[in-house]
Amino acid sequence: MITGKNYIGAAQSATGSKTYKTFDPKLNLETEWTFTEATAEEIDNAVSEASSAFKLYSATSATEKANFLRVIAQEIEALGDTLIQTYMKESGLPEGRAKGERGRTMGQLNAFAALLEEGSWVDATIDTAQPNREPMPKVDLRKMLVPIGPIVVFGSSNFPFAFSTAGGDTASALAAGCPVIVKSHPMHAATGEMVASAVLRAVEKSGMPNGVFSNLNSSGIEVGQQLVMHPKVKGVGFTGSIKGGTALYRLANQRDEPIPVFAEMGSINPVIALPSALTEKGDDWAKNYAGSITLGAGQFCTNPGLILGIKSSSLDNFIKVLGTSIEELEPFCMLHPNIYNGFENGKKELSSQGGVDVVAEYSAEAAPNYAKQKVLTVNGANFLKNTKLHQEVFGPFSVVVRCEDATQLAEIIEKLEGQLTGTILGSKEEISSHSAIVTALQGRVGRIIFNGVPTGVEVCPSMHHGGPFPASTDSRFTSVGTSAIKRWVRPVAFQNWPQEALPAALKNDNPLGINRLVDSKFTYDKI
């Protein structure tokens, strides 16, 4: 079933000579499959087919695109247990997670289908003509969002389904009307190929143009770089490291025609334990956070890697309970030896910084590639002066900072790099009594949480999964939730355009029945 080939539209191709294999981290062995990396010619073919497909696909109706997305979800489900087993083999993740993530991925595809069927997402805005206006007549002007062209999606390591081949980036780009070329993640190329085959069956079954979807293999950085530099590529979606995302972002900026790169990158997701959270619920939060830090071997971009409190006996107690709770948990298998080694190196580097003490460390034997969780602590002054301690360590790891007082805590937050999330633990009253801290936190994050954990990212219109750099390269856009579609479109205004030639969304009689801003009023009405 796994061919190891590139999918250029419906065609399979493996003309290159560079091959690689994926890895089963639980068995600590290579898998049986071999993948052939895409050549420059195959890259050019995939992009050219996508560019040709764009002419047809961008004019495809919302209903047809919605049907296409729903068929993709069905085809993924139809791969059944073989897909789940492949996912588990290539990721080391358990069956429950595999099935949950598959459900999430299908849910995303169906959510975008529903968004298309509802239709108002195109932001139709109409200002009718005023031919008698003085001193100048006013023209008829109507604006809506249109797709920008072929999009390259970089699969992530940590979500082989939900942020990869047919994940949120792909689903949102296809929903927008943009063809997608996936740069398959090398750690789960077989899972990727299976999902790609499902997408391609959906292309055929729903009569979409060939080239609207391609899947290219790659083990290094060259294929991705060539894709980003290809003149016919018009946008990029990426989920991964700060280093990788920033490099692609800067590369795309140097093109003759710069293109947007929406990279969702690292984050340490600061959690602020205000006094009452520690005095009244310290033990509960400590146990809760031991679970959140280790969830999925800590391999989430919303993993809480930084916990801040004001020094006190209740903070000492919280740290103690967090330490004992987290040491009791059994290690999980990580995605890949490279991820495991990165985690080990990260732990080592941060543990060796000045003023750092170890709170907890799993010390028993563990199988190869199993992450041994660790928690450190440091005082506020040391944390402030050493930005090494702000670095994300991808895995079950966190740093607890003992701040001198609320002022130092606010200062630390203000100086933090941009984050996907920030969390406040405390009472409602403390939100106003600690407003400097809360305001500072809101200024550094894309999502702010009250009395919860940052892990768990709901897929819905009000989700914002992004944040000030380096959490993401463009804080104005989200990679999770239906608003993610807004990354792949741009507005076009039609001036004095004849009714019969206008897109349906902008016609007077509102045939799509969508919500529009007409002469500065929101309405579902006809004109």
Next chain:
Amino acid sequence: MITGKNYIGAAQSATGSKTYKTFDPKLNLETEWTFTEATAEEIDNAVSEASSAFKLYSATSATEKANFLRVIAQEIEALGDTLIQTYMKESGLPEGRAKGERGRTMGQLNAFAALLEEGSWVDATIDTAQPNREPMPKVDLRKMLVPIGPIVVFGSSNFPFAFSTAGGDTASALAAGCPVIVKSHPMHAATGEMVASAVLRAVEKSGMPNGVFSNLNSSGIEVGQQLVMHPKVKGVGFTGSIKGGTALYRLANQRDEPIPVFAEMGSINPVIALPSALTEKGDDWAKNYAGSITLGAGQFCTNPGLILGIKSSSLDNFIKVLGTSIEELEPFCMLHPNIYNGFENGKKELSSQGGVDVVAEYSAEAAPNYAKQKVLTVNGANFLKNTKLHQEVFGPFSVVVRCEDATQLAEIIEKLEGQLTGTILGSKEEISSHSAIVTALQGRVGRIIFNGVPTGVEVCPSMHHGGPFPASTDSRFTSVGTSAIKRWVRPVAFQNWPQEALPAALKNDNPLGINRLVDSKFTYDKI
């Protein structure tokens, strides 16, 4: 009245040693005023004050911000004829234009005030909790747009009011809740200082925090570069050349924390004359376009610099009438000798390209700095192979391309760089019979016009003034119209946030009475 100093918040400062003067292009003489360029320390002071002001200003209510914008408009008007005379002296533009542009500038400020008072622009999106959802409870999640921080605005040369000191970039940023530091345009520094003084009076009268607005003098590129690289600056608005805008865009991208640069740059605004436009209304369109090409000495970013038609006797006739009509018009004074020289060099360079013929050229004597209009013609093959001919020549200048057939015309459009506008002249039937051309044009522009001229940019919600690169650096955003506010904000999601601590826009009882997306339905209702 003109001090020549920098305005750092309310304080005036001129500690630097580098000075410069502005120029009266009609008299062909320097003006009486001398300006002192901002020093590195003054730049840092202005940005630091803006950063401090942001804490207060970002929390200012919509009503207070709206009042502030309205007072700015009143204070500009209160400068009366002195301001109009200063504008005319520094720009060479006539009184009607000065007053019209002042009216437009005040209109923009008032339009953003009205947008704030209506309030729905924050895109409030709410998904209420579902505590009993299976398999996982759903959290309460609410999202809205919040301001990003201090913004640097580069004044443009060609709109001393509407795209400069208190123009669209400044008005939209202040409306969003972002402080503004203006890098004053060196060609109209006195006009800029007067407008800045009006803004600062409005700051005081409406009780806004000091530092919410500063105005810095600069004659070279250094002040702008230092502003863009300042770590506390969070965004940039620019209107000007492709070279200048792209340089700032790439500079900002190299910062440790990259920031968005919204540069609205050059455009040649292709106009496609379909057959019926030439056979039925050729003379009318020719006369009309003679006027559009020379309007305001051609110093508009929407100036029609490229007209395309399919070779025919009616195209020949159109070219002939365009030529005779445009030669009859009297030249206008350009903004500055540098602009005049750039125009002369641009005309010379394009006229010397292979296969180019002169259609019309104003040949009588004219006063210094008065632009002598010129029109060239070339066939489609030569235009296709020589991208020099795609360059914007800023001034009353246009190239008419005789295409071999509709296929070549579509090919030319597809290969054009991104444009602010594109225009179709013809019949309604031709929009469908020439769909390849129309679709190609829509793919390259931000605004598409039917049977009109591209000059004249309405300020309203449905305007899109931007386009694929190099028309602008970010085709998703407009610099004209109320949507321009979206450049200076980012979404923040509040998860399980207590009602009393939520921003007004997100509270259950909808105290602002705005349109919100609640559980995927648009409504003005309470929850």
